[in-house]
Amino acid sequence: MKKITVLVLLVLVPLASFAQNKRVLVYDYQPRLEEIFTEPFEVLAIYTKNGKTITITSHLVNRVNGSLEEIEYYLNLVGSNLESAKSIVHNHPTPNRWSLQDKKFYYELKREGFKGEFVLYFPWSKSERHMEKPKAEEFK
Numbered sequence: 001m002k003k004i005t006v007l008v009l010l011v012l013v014p015l016a017s018f019a020q021n022k023r024v025l026v027y028d029y030q031p032r033l034e035e036i037f038t039e040p041f042e043v044l045a046i047y048t049k050n051g052k053t054i055t056i057t058s059h060l061v062n063r064v065n066g067s068l069e070e071i072e073y074y075l076n077l078v079g080s081n082l083e084s085a086k087s088i089v090h091n092h093p094t095p096n097r098w099s100l101q102d103k104k105f106y107y108e109l110k111r112e113g114f115k116g117e118f119v120l121y122f123p124w125s126k127s128e129r130h131m132e133k134p135k136a137e138e139f140k
């Protein structure tokens with residue numbers, strides 16, 4: 001049976017850096033992207049190699065929702081880690097490309113051991129764009 005767990009962060013995660021009004025869902029299966037990105041704000045989805053999916057949103061538009069520390073925290077909760085994360089996907093509610101923030105974030109993820117795909121999803125066209133390898137000099 002498919003199961004979705006809602007994590008109530010203010011109880012489970014007493015870290016001050018985590019934003020309030022945040023919703024984190026843990027799926028024990030891997031929903032298709034069009035099932036996840038149905039809302040008009042940014043959502044970050046992490047697919048793991050052990051068949052789980054985590055979604056994080058702060059209900060904000062045009063803002064990446066998860067910090068590196070949060071992502072590692074939730075991956076550990078589901079028995080995974082950054083190195084064995086399969087893909088990290090987020091949407092942009094309005095049509096635009098990778099932001100500089102996205103590129104920096106991807107660079108940090110790679111630096112911390114992420115080897116999966118970093119993907120931008122466009123709900124209006126149900127299409128995806130995969131991050132190209134960023135050039136290190138862009139982030140200095």
Ligand SMILES: [Zn+2]
Nearest residue numbers: 090092099102
């Ligand atoms: Zn973005």
